């Protein structure tokens with residue numbers, strides 16, 4: 316029986332990204348998917364700058380960006396095409412990219428799939444369905460059944476060819492109907508949003524521009540979403556009206572009639588998918604049981620008005636990956652994974668609430684309500700949207716460290732830097748498989764004790780002095796780091812491997828307290844606290860590619 320550190324169920328975008336992260340971290344993992352091939356059609360169109368940084372870390376950002384659509388605005392208008400809301404997608408995000416992109420999901424999935432096919436430590440069981448899980452003291456036994464396609468059926472069906480594998484940890488990224496979630500008897504909270512929309516995806520037959528290019532037409536007669544999906548595809552979505560049947564809207568003539576209202580005709584596009592989706596908001600009441608963790612749509616579904624469903628799932632993957640890495644390497648106790656739901660659940664809930672609030676704007680079918688809404692907008696009213704979510708709980712600096720609370724849990728800065736004559740984004744030199752401690756004053760190791768440095772090296776940390784001019788391990792070519800540190804009145808910052816700020820120090824000399832706080836929160840294995848002279852324990856942890864400058 317094969318034995319893995321990690322078994323991932325589902326090769327949707329979330330399972331795929333987690334498998335790619337596991338490969339990067341050299342975790343012994345297996346990904347199980349009941350379909351043999353990657354799904355060739357998109358669901359998610361929108362990704363934000365944080366997700367592009369994640370793709371950058373996996374080496375697929377350039378491929379995704381090459382086919383992404385250079386839209387700079389996401390605009391919501393009323394039936395008379397008066398502006399209601401405008402999102403600036405051209406603004407530079409803190410992660411080193413534009414704030415938002417519209418892309419074609421199969422492009423990055425194919426790139427991730429290709430990376431995975433050459434991964435040495437990750438097996439792929441494609442055409443296999445996870446059917447049952449049994450947990451014992453050391454791990455989980457999974458029973459898999461080979462699947463086959465049967466004429467007339469759209470989904471693969473299980474055969475009686477059975478295989479059993481074991482894993483220390485299981486992540487179920489098996490989608491909103493997650494059978495694992497049901498096996499674990501985990502219920503979901505329903506936020507009470509259930510709207511049916513027809514989604515039509517199309518391949519462009521020729522280049523054309525649309526008067527209304529990217530956004531929501533909040534027309535109570537029938538709300539419409541118009542979106543580019545990368546450079547070669549487009550999407551339209553129409554709300555179903557009361558009494559309309561999904562089957563009628565799924566007929567080709569229904570799509571062409573609606574597309575004609577948008578001045579789009581068969582000479583312009585070829586429809587590649589036409590399906591009625593129910594947009595819903597549901598969150599699992601717990602995200603794990605024992606050694607089994609839910610991620611992506613299995614844990615949370617969100618209406619697509621802010622384009623954050625998959626983005627949230629990809630954040631789950633990154634959060635799980637670095638924690639599993641620390642546990643598998645023996646640095647942290649498995650209890651570190653208790654912080655997964657603690658961190659990810661409130662963050663996803665915040666995005667869901669933003670999406671629900673935003674969704675109320677286009678979804679009204681009542682002309683009188685729409686008229687009142689438009690009037691409120693004309694008077695300067697905005698829907699009550701919370702701020703862009705940050706991590707509010709979990710592994711974040713304690714108040715005693717003096718770290719500015721408003722910075723803890725926000726996304727850390729990535730900007731271009733110069734090293735050895737080459738200019739590139741920071742993570743190209745210091746990959747996000749580790750924590751990063753950055754200072755603009757001097758190398759952070761200059762104020763840390765040997766014991767702190769040893770422990771941080773075991774955990775995996777880059778120590779970087781970003782200097783202005785010719786100082787430092789890397790040079791701040793655009794002045795972004797100097798400005799960020801100055802504006803926040805800090806001299807050092809600690810970034811987690813998932814790009815979030817653990818905490819910051821006003822003075823570099825205060826960094827030691829922040830580091831102790833971090834080490835205290837990483838559920839470190841006890842023997843890490845007492846390395847013996849000559850012990851091979853720390854030396855056994857690979858950090859030979861360190862470029863630390865002390």
Ligand SMILES: Cc1cc2nc3c(=O)[nH]c(=O)nc-3n(C[C@H](O)[C@H](O)[C@H](O)COP(=O)(O)OP(=O)(O)OC[C@H]3O[C@@H](n4cnc5c(N)ncnc54)[C@H](O)[C@@H]3O)c2cc1C
Pocket residue numbers: 324325326327328329330347348349350358359360361362443444445446488489490491493494514592610611612613619621622623624625626627628
């Ligand atoms: C119309 C629409 C538009 C959207 N737009 C956006 C957007 O712009 N931005 C955004 O971020 N999100 C968007 N979303 C949401 C996004 O598509 C989902 O959040 C995302 O696809 C979820 O990915 P996942 O990997 O969690 O699950 P899925 O993509 O559902 O993948 C689950 C996988 O698990 C496999 N599986 C299930 N059970 C088993 C089993 N027992 N054994 C083996 N394999 C199994 C399935 O075959 C499937 O491949 C949109 C969704 C819709 C419907």
